[in-house]
Amino acid sequence: MNFSAELIAWYTDNKRDLPWRNTTDAYIIWLSEIILQQTRVEQGMPYFYRFAERYPTVTAFAAAHEDDILKLWQGLGYYSRGRNMLKTAQLVQQQYNGVFPVSYHQLIKLKGIGEYTAAAISSFSANEARAVVDGNVYRVLARYFGIDEPINSPKGKKTFQKIADDVLDNARPALHNQAIMEFGAMLCKPKNPACGICPVRMDCIAFKTNATTCLPVKLKTVKIRKRYFNYMLISDGEKILMNKRNEGDIWANMYDLPLVETPELMDIVELLQLPQMKNLGSNIALKDNSAIIKHVLTHQQLYIRFLILKDFPKELQENWFYADIENLKNLALPKPIFIFIKYFFNF
DNA sequence: AAAACGGGGAC
DNA sequence: GTCCCAGTTTT
Numbered sequence: 001m002n003f004s005a006e007l008i009a010w011y012t013d014n015k016r017d018l019p020w021r022n023t024t025d026a027y028i029i030w031l032s033e034i035i036l037q038q039t040r041v042e043q044g045m046p047y048f049y050r051f052a053e054r055y056p057t058v059t060a061f062a063a064a065h066e067d068d069i070l071k072l073w074q075g076l077g078y079y080s081r082g083r084n085m086l087k088t089a090q091l092v093q094q095q096y097n098g099v100f101p102v103s104y105h106q107l108i109k110l111k112g113i114g115e116y117t118a119a120a121i122s123s124f125s126a127n128e129a130r131a132v133v134d135g136n137v138y139r140v141l142a143r144y145f146g147i148d149e150p151i152n153s154p155k156g157k158k159t160f161q162k163i164a165d166d167v168l169d170n171a172r173p174a175l176h177n178q179a180i181m182e183f184g185a186m187l188c189k190p191k192n193p194a195c196g197i198c199p200v201r202m203d204c205i206a207f208k209t210n211a212t213t214c215l216p217v218k219l220k221t222v223k224i225r226k227r228y229f230n231y232m233l234i235s236d237g238e239k240i241l242m243n244k245r246n247e248g249d250i251w252a253n254m255y256d257l258p259l260v261e262t263p264e265l266m267d268i269v270e271l272l273q274l275p276q277m278k279n280l281g282s283n284i285a286l287k288d289n290s291a292i293i294k295h296v297l298t299h300q301q302l303y304i305r306f307l308i309l310k311d312f313p314k315e316l317q318e319n320w321f322y323a324d325i326e327n328l329k330n331l332a333l334p335k336p337i338f339i340f341i342k343y344f345f346n347f
Numbered sequence: 348a349a350a351a352c353g354g355g356g357a358c
Numbered sequence: 359g360t361c362c363c364a365g366t367t368t369t
Contacts, residue, residue: 036364043355043363077353080367114366134364154348181364190362191358218361221349250352297353335354350369358360 003144004169004176006200011179014186016041019048021178026100026125027058030088033117034081041185047076058100061085062093070254070332079254079332084112102126115161123173131164132177133157136184141167142216143188146205150219222299228265229304231257231337232280233344234312235325241312242323242331250297255331257306258313258320265292265303280313295336304336306344 001009015021018041020032031051035044050072055061066086073082088110092100101107102125107118119130131137138151141163149156169176187194193212201207206215234241243258245251260276271277295302312322323331325345333341341347 038363038365040363
């Protein structure tokens, strides 16, 4: 058996029963693939069920409002995925009369669909011979063929895509793609791969040279920025002052609280002297100085503090509005905001 | 070519 | 703490 056949044989015996594997509906496959981008299967699963139930067709999805999509997406992260999905659903409804495209060339043009996702949807729903290259595939190929080129450099991406194309079983691309990804996720894991039970270990360069822990190679780039968010919670017990976030920053188009961002961590007394704080109202009465919460994102560390103020400000800024406490459950809130509001109002 | 974009789980 | 997850878009 060749490499692909070995993987498929392993897959046939060891695959998980995942809901999106029981359909060729391109819309359902698309739903699952976007949700699973940079997301573990276990984390994405409940979201997949919720979306598939709420929006059974792309036509239903296209009719949704962005606020509803973001709310259902709440907690999953990378929210541009949800916003792009709505744009794509609307385009599919209009341009394709609600029939989700299945060819790679059509798919690759859609918002939120890149090379991986176009290959995944076209192969899974129409058996088009396109090789997927995701994090699992990079790892499996790097180890098996002993490739030490960085997987996150443009050159490396091309190298791995070519190898993936070469090993693809053109007669059964869908099965091959599922198999190699499942193999990477379950057996050829990042840490502690199960080489002892691996069916291809005798042909695996990394196994033979004891290099599994060194592969794949990845360039580290992350520069982490620290930011200091001072949120104002102002409520009369019935209404609460909220803010809709702009695009061009984290949590685009989601809802948080009036925010004063400072370049560094400030003493609470100094903070209250800032002009932005004074604009919030003449009689700022601090009822509580809560702890500073550290919230970690991929490129940012947020140090978040919530100040509970007494009175509503006289003038509202551009994106501020009053929300009924009851209505908060309908607003898409970033994780730390959601946690705090839930705690504060005892939801 | 590099940076931005969330949140969580495994070690 | 570090790494990475069924990646894509923007700069």
